Amino acid sequence: MFGENKRGHRKCDVVRAHRCGQGLGETHEGHPWQLEDWGARTAPRAAGTQEGRSLTQKAEAAGRSAGTAQRRSECPSRSLTLSLWTLSLSQLKRRLKAWETAYSWSLERKEQEVEHLRTDCAHFRARLEAVQADSLREKKEKLALRQQLNEARQQLLQQAEYCTEMGAAACTLLWGVSSSEDVVKAILGGEKALKFFSITGQTMESFVKSLDGDVKEPDSDENQFVFALAGIVTNVAAIACGREFLVNSSRTLLDTVLQLLGDLRPGQCTKLKVLLLMSLYNVSINLKGLKYISESPGFIPLLWWLLSDPDTEVCLHALRLVQSVVLEPEVFAKSASELRSSLPLQRIVAMAKSRNPHLQTVAQELLEDLRALERDA
Numbered sequence: 001m002f003g004e005n006k007r008g009h010r011k012c013d014v015v016r017a018h019r020c021g022q023g024l025g026e027t028h029e030g031h032p033w034q035l036e037d038w039g040a041r042t043a044p045r046a047a048g049t050q051e052g053r054s055l056t057q058k059a060e061a062a063g064r065s066a067g068t069a070q071r072r073s074e075c076p077s078r079s080l081t082l083s084l085w086t087l088s089l090s091q092l093k094r095r096l097k098a099w100e101t102a103y104s105w106s107l108e109r110k111e112q113e114v115e116h117l118r119t120d121c122a123h124f125r126a127r128l129e130a131v132q133a134d135s136l137r138e139k140k141e142k143l144a145l146r147q148q149l150n151e152a153r154q155q156l157l158q159q160a161e162y163c164t165e166m167g168a169a170a171c172t173l174l175w176g177v178s179s180s181e182d183v184v185k186a187i188l189g190g191e192k193a194l195k196f197f198s199i200t201g202q203t204m205e206s207f208v209k210s211l212d213g214d215v216k217e218p219d220s221d222e223n224q225f226v227f228a229l230a231g232i233v234t235n236v237a238a239i240a241c242g243r244e245f246l247v248n249s250s251r252t253l254l255d256t257v258l259q260l261l262g263d264l265r266p267g268q269c270t271k272l273k274v275l276l277l278m279s280l281y282n283v284s285i286n287l288k289g290l291k292y293i294s295e296s297p298g299f300i301p302l303l304w305w306l307l308s309d310p311d312t313e314v315c316l317h318a319l320r321l322v323q324s325v326v327l328e329p330e331v332f333a334k335s336a337s338e339l340r341s342s343l344p345l346q347r348i349v350a351m352a353k354s355r356n357p358h359l360q361t362v363a364q365e366l367l368e369d370l371r372a373l374e375r376d377a
Contacts, residue, residue: 193249
């Protein structure tokens, strides 16, 4: 029984080995390494049998030949793939090298640009700080200059007010005493007579220009100053030596008086107009003075302009000046045609009927003189 069992056991082992060998042989083509391992495990079981060993050896040989054939068939495709990967890797390395070079060059250029921009920025920052410092210094200087200018303007105004007050006071006093012939002679005999009358003309001209439609207070120092100067000229012209002095040495002052009478509008600063007309009338008493005045450009139109003034005092002294021209034959002969062509007879006739007795008298006298001249002609 024991021997039969042992033999039966071996037979069973052989069958199992044979079956395993067949199975391994059939699947060896797909799994060569599993076949060799399985043969190594089954080899001891078939050690006692020659048939088992031969089957195992055959299976191993078949497995090795199949694996070698498969590896030989796969070798060309693997070599081709490896070559392609090697080529791709080389190209990729070259591209990476080119990219690295381009990036390095671009980075270097950008760094140079950044450094240049930093230099420019530092330069502009320095210039900005310098300009800001200069601007701050200039602002301080301008502020200081503005303060000095305000102080100077304030001082100038104070000095102008002081000079105006002083001039008004001094000239008012001089106006009062200039009615004396001795005082006038003393004034004209001084070294500053020409300078005084020159300043007088400039002062009156500046005053008229400063009006520009503004109405100044009649009692202001500025008005009193200018009125006193005009009054002094009138009083000087009221004396024979004074008229001679003005005609010979101060013709610029006479030109200024004529100009100011034309610049002042009707109804504006009538007191100054009256004083200036009085001074011209006094000068017209001198034949040389009358000739100079009547021959001045625009004198006849100026007379008609003054006769249109609404103030009766202005019209009165304008009529007296016309009367001086009419009563002097030599002067009238030169301006007779212009007087006849532009004489406002209707205006003079209306003045002859005025309620102002002085204006009425002078207007009537002028009309009679004109009629006498017409009869003589």
